[in-house]
Amino acid sequence: MISHAHSESTSHDCKAFREAIEIQHDGEDSPIQVEQLDRHVLDCPRCADFRDELDSLRNLFQNLPEAPFPVEALDEVLADSVERIQPITPLVMIRKMGISLAAAAMLTFAVVGAWFAAQPTSLEEQYTEAELVRLEQDLYAIMYRLGDTVQLSEKIAVHDVLIKETSPIIRVVPLTAPRLNNDTETKSQAQNP
Amino acid sequence: MSPQEYRQAVHEHSNRVHSYAAWLLRDLEESRDVTQDALMKLWINHEKVVPEAARSWLLKAVYRMCIDRVRRRPPRALGRTIDLAALTPGHSPIPEHRSINEEQSRALSEALGLLPIRERALILLREVQQLSYAELSEVFEMPLGSIKGTLHRARQNLREVLKSDTRLEMYS
Numbered sequence: 142m143i144s145h146a147h148s149e150s151t152s153h154d155c156k157a158f159r160e161a162i163e164i165q166h167d168g169e170d171s172p173i174q175v176e177q178l179d180r181h182v183l184d185c186p187r188c189a190d191f192r193d194e195l196d197s198l199r200n201l202f203q204n205l206p207e208a209p210f211p212v213e214a215l216d217e218v219l220a221d222s223v224e225r226i227q228p229i230t231p232l233v234m235i236r237k238m239g240i241s242l243a244a245a246a247m248l249t250f251a252v253v254g255a256w257f258a259a260q261p262t263s264l265e266e267q268y269t270e271a272e273l274v275r276l277e278q279d280l281y282a283i284m285y286r287l288g289d290t291v292q293l294s295e296k297i298a299v300h301d302v303l304i305k306e307t308s309p310i311i312r313v314v315p316l317t318a319p320r321l322n323n324d325t326e327t328k329s330q331a332q333n334p
Numbered sequence: 335m336s337p338q339e340y341r342q343a344v345h346e347h348s349n350r351v352h353s354y355a356a357w358l359l360r361d362l363e364e365s366r367d368v369t370q371d372a373l374m375k376l377w378i379n380h381e382k383v384v385p386e387a388a389r390s391w392l393l394k395a396v397y398r399m400c401i402d403r404v405r406r407r408p409p410r411a412l413g414r415t416i417d418l419a420a421l422t423p424g425h426s427p428i429p430e431h432r433s434i435n436e437e438q439s440r441a442l443s444e445a446l447g448l449l450p451i452r453e454r455a456l457i458l459l460r461e462v463q464q465l466s467y468a469e470l471s472e473v474f475e476m477p478l479g480s481i482k483g484t485l486h487r488a489r490q491n492l493r494e495v496l497k498s499d500t501r502l503e504m505y506s
Contacts, residue, residue, distance in 0.1 A: 160482075163485075163486060163489070167466075168464075169466065169467050194493055195489070198461070198489065198492065198493065199461055201496075202442070202458075203461075203462075205357070205443075205462060207353045208349075208353045208355075208356035208362060208365065209349045209352065209353075210349050210351070210352035210369055211366060215344070215348055218348075218373045218374060218377075219341065219344060221374060221377070222340065222341075222374075
């Protein structure tokens with residue numbers, strides 16, 4: 142048990158009392174009863190000084206100048222959130238939905254348009270019937286020369302290169318198949334199937 | 335917290351939170367930025383925070399941001415002082431305590447600047463903002479025992495600095 146008289150108090154007791162004084166000073170539940178603390182402080186000048194110092198420190202802090210938040214900064218914070226704070230009326234909802242729908246429509250249009258643009262145009266749209274007949278004849282001739290061991294795509298590429306010099310049709314043939322690297326290679330391949 | 339409660343919390347706590355940031359950072363421009371950021375963060379999280387916890391939440395956010403800023407400062411900027419003329423005088427509820435003058439405030443300001451930032455933050459929250467131990471424990475994410483110990487150490491360090499200051503006769 143903690144002694145009430147200072148003469149009987151040890152330094153250990155004073156430490157416990159000061160801890161309790163500090164806790165009491167902070168408004169928390171002290172492990173030592175208030176009356177017991179008061180009696181000790183009356184008898185112990187060092188603990189009395191300790192309590193006075195805590196009170197003085199608190200007074201200093203109570204008078205520490207304040208830094209009010211600037212009004213314009215407060216307005217900025219509230220302005221940033223005021224739009225979100227507004228209740229969503231039907232008009233606002235329709236306006237927001239309208240913007241969303243327009244954005245979605247534009248995106249869909251762009252995607253579908255790009256898909257159509259990427260589609261290869263049919264030969265019928267590009268050539269006259271006579272030109273197609275001529276092209277088909279040329280292709281048959283080339284395929285006959287190359288035999289079946291060569292892929293059709295390569296045959297078409299070879300066809301383009303071989304007949305470029307002589308046929309005006311070939312100048313407008315779109316090459317959907319990969320081209321061969323150079324004419325020499327093409328010619329040698331065509332000549333040596 | 336509803337949007338209306340958020341607005342109320344901003345009006346209610348912004349000055350105290352800004353004061354706390356100003357004394358922690360000792361820089362009014364930085365404290366303004368930090369306070370604005372904290373208030374915006376509260377808005378972003380307003381649905382998760384109850385109105386009663388708004389103050390603790392803000393003080394915790396400010397403390398974390400201040401710690402980050404202080405750590406990023408170059409060494410020469412660590413001893414910066416706050417411009418007391420730009421602040422408004424404190425108003426103690428006890429009339430006789432209002433006589434504490436600017437010199438004494440300056441002495442306290444300088445002494446606070448010598449404390450490690452955690453001790454400075456803790457003692458400011460206890461003495462100025464008057465947070466309870468439980469609230470401090472939440473803000474600093476420390477057990478109650480550690481809060482008491484750190485607070486005791488902070489006060490001890492502060493008292494030692496103030497005792498050697500001739501501007502404060504009460505400590506001489």
